Amino acid sequence: MSLTLPVLYGSVRSERQGITLARHVTEALRARGHDAPLIDPIEFRLPLLDKMYKEYKGDAPPVLAELAGIYARADGFVIVSGEYNHGVPPALKNLLDHFLEEYFWRPSAIVSYSAGSFGGVRAAMQLRMTLGELGMPSIPSTFPVPAIGKAFGEDGKPADEKFERRFDKFARELEWYAEALKAKRAEGVPY
Known part of the structure; x- marks a missing residue:
């Protein structure tokens, strides 16, 4: 089943x-x-x-209206987050907080990264709380990527030979949740 899965990225660093x-x-x-x-x-x-x-009650800036349209079609969301000082990047938090109902009843999946060996998992744990509060609870698995500066080759391909296999498992889990919640949304939501 084809799904609409916006990928929300959270860094504006140069x-x-x-x-x-x-x-x-x-x-x-x-x-x-x-x-x-x-x-x-950016x-x-x-x-x-x-x-x-x-x-804004119909008078929102065009960029917000454009995002609202994309989000309204979404079956789930993938959040790609770095870890800044053990937390969520401010640009990502700002991106997320502009909306609420547009996220309801859709799963999210967290992809995190950091320069160090933990792969951004501290930010991922904080994101779980925020995403749940926004109405798009995260799937059980996360996808941490450590040493982001070495994670991809010059060709843009993952340096880790297990990356694609790990991502396939992660994506299948997101697809399962997104398909299940899409079917339930079609029947109606609790309120």
Whole structure:
């Protein structure tokens, strides 16, 4: 089943290394037959949160209206997050917080990375709380990528030979949850 799975990336640093990971995840999902738009805060240039999308009452900035349209079609979300000072990057938190109902009843999947050996898992654990509160609980598995600076070769391919096998298992889990919740949303939601 083809799904719509936006990939939300959370860094705006000038020398960001996680963008290669976000692009790879996007392409891997597309190769599986899914619509996977990459939501990059550098391209979308969201304002700092003043009002949520819904609070504009039809007069939202065009960038927010565009994202709301993408999110309304989503069957699930993939969040690609670095770890900044043991936490979530501010650009990602800003990207997430502009919306609420657009996320409801859709699963999320966390891909995390860091320069060190833990692969951003501390940020991933904080994201679980935020994503659950936003109405898009994360699937049980996470996909940590340690040593992001060495994780991909010059050709953009993963340096770790187990990467694709690990990602396949992770993607199958997300697909299962996204298909199940899509079917339940079609029947109606609790409120």
